[in-house]
Amino acid sequence: MLHSKTRWQSPAADSERISELARSLSISPLLSSLLVQRGMDTAELAQVFMDGGAEDRHDPFLLKGMAEAVPRIQKALQEEEHILVYGDYDADGVSSTALMIYLLRHLGASFDIYIPHRSNEGYGLHNHALDWAVQQGVSLVITVDTGISAYHQIAYATELGIDVIVTDHHEPPELLPEAYALINPKLPDCPYPFKGLAGVGVAYKLAEALLGSEVPEEWCEIAAIGTVADLMPLLGENRSLVRRGLSSMRNSAFPGIRALLSVGGITMNTVSAVNIAFGMAPRINASGRLDHAGRAVTLLTTEDAAEAEQFAGELDLLNKERQLVVERIVTEATAKLEERISRSGLPDIIVLADQGWNVGVVGIVASKLLERYYRPVVILDIHPETGMCKGSARSIPGLDIYAALSSCAGLMDHFGGHPAAAGMSLPQGKLEAFDAALNSYAASILTPEDFVAVTAADGEVSIADLTLQAALELERLAPFGMANPLPRFILRGAVVKETRKMGQEGKHLKLVLQQDKLTIEAVAFGKGPLAELLPDGTVVDVLAELSINEWNGSRKPQLMLQDLAVPKAQLFDLRGAADAVKQAAHIQELLRTYSGSRLGQSAAVFQNSWTTPLRDLKGMSLWVYDEAGGISAVHQPEGTRDEEGLSLLCVLDMPESPEQLEALFTAFPETENIALLHSIRDGRDRLQVPTRDHFKSLYQWIATIAASPTPEHEVLLRLSRQSALGVRMVSRMLDVFDELDFIERSGGTITFVPQPAAKSLSTSEHFVRLGKTAEMEQYFMEGSRSELQEFMLSHRLGAS
Incomplete structure (x- = not known):
């Protein structure tokens, strides 16, 4: 599951007016709906908007x-x-x-x-x-x-x-x-x-x-x-x-x-x-x-x-130098902010200042931090000699930043601006009071809803609506900009048929989306790493702009992705990862980067025998399976809140028994995403779903090998060589024979029982448990991602 970066809002459509305008101007319903939403709801207004007129001058x-x-x-x-x-x-x-x-x-x-x-x-x-x-x-x-x-x-x-x-x-x-x-x-x-x-x-x-x-x-x-x-x-x-x-x-x-x-x-x-x-x-x-x-x-x-x-x-x-300067300051400012968040949480208004932050670009830096944290942001450069701070502010719709600055005007030498952006200067000695005053003002104005970014969309569509002709028609609304933005559409329930990175170092993302047998390509600049979270078959909702891709003389419609959501729980198949801990941390960071502001907790679970250092799993709660078939926490990060829910469960070791699997889902019943990172066992070391023929053959070999008391480890090795079954499998089968009194265990030895009482294999708890464990292991070791996802979903529902 991936959350969208913002909440998408689509206006209610006036279908009658849209149809009437489409008929009168002989345009598509899609173009007609956009004109109506932009206030051009009569043929005369729409015609002037699209083609211009003398009344514009x-x-x-x-x-x-x-x-x-x-x-x-x-x-x-x-x-x-x-x-x-x-x-x-x-x-x-x-x-x-x-x-x-x-x-x-x-x-x-x-x-x-x-x-x-x-x-x-x-x-x-x-x-x-x-x-x-x-x-x-x-x-x-x-x-x-x-x-x-x-x-x-x-x-x-x-x-x-x-x-x-x-x-x-x-x-x-x-x-x-x-x-x-x-x-x-x-x-x-x-x-x-x-x-x-x-x-x-x-x-x-x-x-x-x-x-x-x-x-x-x-x-x-x-x-x-x-x-x-x-x-x-x-x-x-x-x-x-x-x-x-x-x-x-x-x-x-x-x-x-x-x-x-x-x-x-x-x-x-x-x-x-x-x-x-x-x-x-x-x-x-x-x-x-x-x-x-x-x-x-x-x-x-x-x-x-x-x-x-x-x-x-x-x-x-x-401009390239400016980009590098902005990137450096954003990195430094983010580090300062993250340190502050770790101490006292995210403030309502972010105020950051330092020397060497070029005053010419602090407004851009403020915009970038606002986009990431969705809080009003003030970024200031401190003059190294005078201590004078000059800066810029950018704000969210819920807070008039000019009004906020006006509330503490006495702390500044100068300020000016409007509700969304402002500039100011003040002595370094007043920075702390300035920060406190702004946040005090914000606390009286802002509500939790104000911290949820909203993006206006122009309607919900299907791939069938997004034709080349539709893309060409939209050009009649150009030029696009403030008060006449590029149309943005919501496409729900599209299936990812192909995912790949493109550009230098895989910086950009390209998807092929399918809906009702129709496909369309979608491109997202700067979101290449997101490909790792969108395997083929993933069902997505997207917010996108419709454009035209021209290549080698051919033209076809193309989506430019602005935001994306995966509405259902996901399974990330990373079985056999070379460094499971590193991969877990990587997936956690990807989700944090691309899943909006609603990312909950992360957890990792492993067997007690785990020896690899876990220090890279910062911010994760750590859990181990226990021998009794349960699961227990061994580390909880500071500041963990139960109400946050679990966004990511990293399975570093697979469960060893159905009981452990059930305990896993009982502990984490509402996990949004599961990453499977366990190692893949060698074929001979895997359990198999037991058959009567397996037991019949093994029984005959035991009669030969253990006619008299024989060390159990020797029996295991000889049976494994003769049967081509792994030692783990043979050991579990011996547990069944022991339970049914077909063998006798004593002092580390095994003795064959020549004439045991007749008992059915199905009466053995070990036999039933072996079947369930082997089936579970088959899914974890050999199942496809879709098979595993279905298997785990059914067991999670059973556990809950």
């Missing part, structure tokens, strides 16, 4: 402040004023700055750009940058993707004689800066109908206001990058901008974009919003995280192909 002068900004910029152009474009260091800020460069070049303006350094300066408009601007002769500053909160800095600019036009999209504070013009669709009195523009989207509207219909179509490529990278909703005008940008990008004239697509291994003529999110944006962001974002701006604005290739290569290397 709005007059830029509906943006409050635009009417003041445009003539001020035109005045600056006429009087040849020097303009400063002030941006931000993330992908949206980089894209916004690049777009303004293209606009000002087009207008023939005199301009400079300024982007603060993430680590050295931090976010926002800075007075020292304004001082530098004065020295450069700047009289007009245009901010992009920043500035809406820069009340004091803009007042300082005014003192310096600089006008500031703010273009931003972040939430406006109560105290707005007194800028020459504020352009932000989220301003409370802004009549602009679409509030979801990215910073680059606002910059694009400024370009529209200045150029009208003459805005080059290829500028949508820049707008698409920032919009997708900043996780803006791909609805309304954003959807139109990104769709147009992707269309242009497939034949891009920008050397920088072509080079960026190339280093990311992205096929140019099929580039998608997903490629931007996972291929282009991380490389652009790496520039601002580990170096300076100016390098990414140069890449997006260069007209030289060779320079573009150079900068794209540098960003690619920076």
